[in-house]
């Protein structure tokens with residue numbers, strides 16, 4: 001299960017980051033996820049909840065921001081932002097540069113799974 005291993009990776013990364021700042025409790029985590037990461041957000045949130053049990057992340061509020069897909073044309077250099085509501089597999093077969101019509105288009109954003117922000121309580125004694 002793709003989501004659960006990703007969730008464990010996120011929990012471990014947040015634990016490491018929080019630990020290096022001597023945080024005692026994580027309150028909130030903000031994630032940025034690209035549509036092409038193929039992650040189901042509900043399953044990911046559920047996975048994080050499970051993987052957080054018994055750690056300083058337990059009970060943290062997790063929010064997910066969806067990134068747009070950005071492409072660059074290797075023929076003319078045009079960057080395009082795709083606000084796609086169609087299913088992703090549909091999009092992948094129809095990637096064409098709107099400027100020159102080339103199909104030599106590279107995806108430069110949309111596959112990410114980024115931990116954007118961590119809000120934590122730091123013990124100050």
Ligand SMILES: [Zn+2]
Pocket residue numbers: 073074075076077078097098099100101102
């Ligand atoms: Zn082009």
